[in-house]
Amino acid sequence: MSSKSEKHNLLGQDVKEATNTPHSPSPPPLSEKKLPLGDGLFKENKAIPTKTAREFYHTESTVTTTTSYTTSGLNRDLTRLVIIAAATAATLGYDVGIMAAAIQPLQAQLSLSSVQKEFAMGSLNFVAAAGALLGGNFANGQGRKPTIQLCGWLFIAGTLLMALAPDYWVLLLGRIVTGLGVGVSFVVAPVFLSEVAPTDQRGSLNTVFDVAINGGILMGYIVGFLVELSPIPDDWKWRVMLGMGILLPVLVLYNLALLPESPRYLVMKNQPDEAHQVLEQLGSEDAASTVASIQDELDNESTATPGFRDIVSNVAHLSVGMKLALGLGFWQQVTGTEAVLYYSADFLEQAGLASPTQRLLGNCFVGLCKLTPELIAMRVVDRIGRRPLMLGSALSLCISTFLLGTAFFFSWSPVLVVLLLCAVMASFSLGLGPFTFLVASEMLGLSERATGMTLCAAVNRSTSGLVALTAVSLNEALGGSGFFFLYAMIGFVSLPYYYTQLPETSGMSLEELAARNRGEVGIEASPTNNTLSKIDERKRLGQATV
Structure with a gap:
């Protein structure tokens, strides 16, 4: 049995919503539809009943139907899910921070050449691109939760190999294994968070992913600084730094049983009952309408989601x-x-900081300045919007990078170099850092989301690997000033792309965004439009929307 009540969706239309009882019968078998999730590397065809969720819950729904929460905040289960997903992200951030602290003593003890140093640092991101491809395929086939478990085991294995490495080749093997974990986590964590977050909190909750990465980076910097000050023998300091990275993935694996599966993934796998149960567990009082809305999105999406071969051969379409x-x-x-x-x-040594302790302390300031702006952006993103923050971030990054090149050109004081390094990181963290993967995941339809985020992460990590792999050589060839002038110029080239291509996604459910991308609704999302005013109205009534 179900009870119906009149409500309005975000477009102001009347929508019939239904609430299902806890002991509803299983949905009857209906006509089936194939839902291909790509071919080649991402090929997967699952039979999905075309109207199973909608007919089972007796819900007349549109893609703009939203679900309200019983309280204005996050319930315990959703909070726990966010924390565990954040710990996964913090693990890869710790690797970045601790390698920055450990690389100089590690290079001295293992007698690494400049090229070996570049490969040790940059190889992780190239492997992460392959890990992203693995992660997308695994997340589509096995689920978001098992994919997080895969991340944990890869991080543990890679950390042990690096910390115990007797030579360069074992260290490189550890970097490769860790890189696979990084790539997988770059896919699954943003997808998982975007699929469980309420609409009016999706921006801030997805920012948790990047905030956690930067928290992990700062943690790595601080641990490196403290280990450097400790009485641990010098030959063991970098091993202790790296070895402590095992704590976070162990914590994630221990608590993984507390995580539910993504409700959107469950609907995609023809499990509406389980999706309904997860939504209620996460605090939704209108789970039936959300399940039907997700099914509507699947029904309306293209039956040929592009896979790897499609993308290579047919980019224009x-x-x-x-x-x-x-x-x-x-x-x-x-x-x-x-x-x-x-x-x-x-860079700090090049600017004149001779003491390792001073350089590691400078790292800590850089990490703090990378994290703090994200905490601020996290609180305002759903009010101000994604687009203004990302455009401002791109512009300020160009300016601060150019000033950093100027500082090296005129041999400014090391203190000014530290401040400008902090400014570069702060500029990045105001928008480009936290919201790139958020906007990418929001703009992808459900059946293409894992594949799309896989390719986004693969491109992102490949580009990052190229930067890390060439940084030492470019710095030696161009000097500090030429190095940063080069990247300032590239930054200015990026501005027209962001200005012309970046949409605003605030205030719209994932199903609404999918419908807009298909051209089915003509709604412009912006912090001042009618969409957000309706969200604000619901929040005043003590509700939140999914």
């Missing part, structure tokens, strides 16, 4: 979301910020 995901993944990393993260100690 990719979906709007797929094109944007690939572009955002590339432009986020091509401006050189990864080099600052990995080689900040080298």
Whole structure:
């Protein structure tokens, strides 16, 4: 049995919503439809009943139907899910921070050449691109939750190999295994968070992914600084630094049983009952309408979601979301910020900080300035919008990178160099850092989301790897000033792309965005439009929307 009540969707239309009882019968078998999730590398065909969820829950629904929460905040289960997903992201951030701290003593003890140093740092991101391809396929086939488990085991194995490495080749093997975990996590964590987050909190909750990465980076910097000050023998310091990275993935694996599967993934796999149960567990009081809305999105999406071969051979005909995901993944990393993260100690030494302790302390300030702006952006993104923050971030990144090149050109004081390194990281963290993967995941339809985020992460990590792999050689060839002038110029080239291609996605459900990308609804999302005013009205009534 079900009870119906009149409500309005975000477009102001009347919508019939239904609430299902806990002991509803199983849905009857209906006509089936194939839902291909791509071919080649991403091929997967699952039989999905065309109207199973909608008919089972007796819900007359449109793609703009939303679900309200019983409270205005996050319930315990959703909070726990966000924390565990954040711990997964913090693991890969810790690797970035601790390698920046450990690379100089590690290079001295293992007698690494400049080329070996570049490969040790940059190889992880190239492998992460392959890990992203593995992660997307695994997430589509096995689920979001098992994919997080795969991340944990890869991080543990890679950390042990690096910490115990007797020579360069074992260290490189550890970097490769860890890189696979990084690539997988870059796909599954943003997808998982976007698929469970309420609409009016999706921006801030998805920012948790990048905030956690930066928290992990800062943690790595701080641990490196403290280990450097400790009485641990010098030959063991870098091993202790790397070895402590095992704690976060162990924590994730231990608590993984507490995570539910993504409700959108469950509907995609023809499990509406389980999806309904997860939504209620996460605090939804209108789970039936959300399940039907997700099914509507699947019914209306193209039956031929592009796979790897499609993308290589037919780029011009990719979906709007797929094109944007690939572009955002590339432009986020091509401006050189990864080099600052990995080689900040080298740049500080080049600027005149001779003491390892001073350089590691400088790293800590850089990490703090990368994290703090994201905490601010996280609180305002759903009010201000994604587009203004990302455009401002791109512009300020160009300016601060150019000033950093100027500082090296005129041999400004090391203190000014530290401040400008902090400014570069702060500029990145105001928008490009936290919201690139958020906007990419929002603009992709449900059946193409894992594949799209896989390719976005693959492009992103490949670009990042190229930056890290060439940073030492470019710095030696061009000097600090030439290095940063080069990346400032690339940053200015990126501005027209962001201005012309970046949409606003605030205030719209994932199903609404999918419908807009298909041209089915003519709604412009912006922080001042009617969409957000209706969200604000619901929040005043003590509700939140999914």
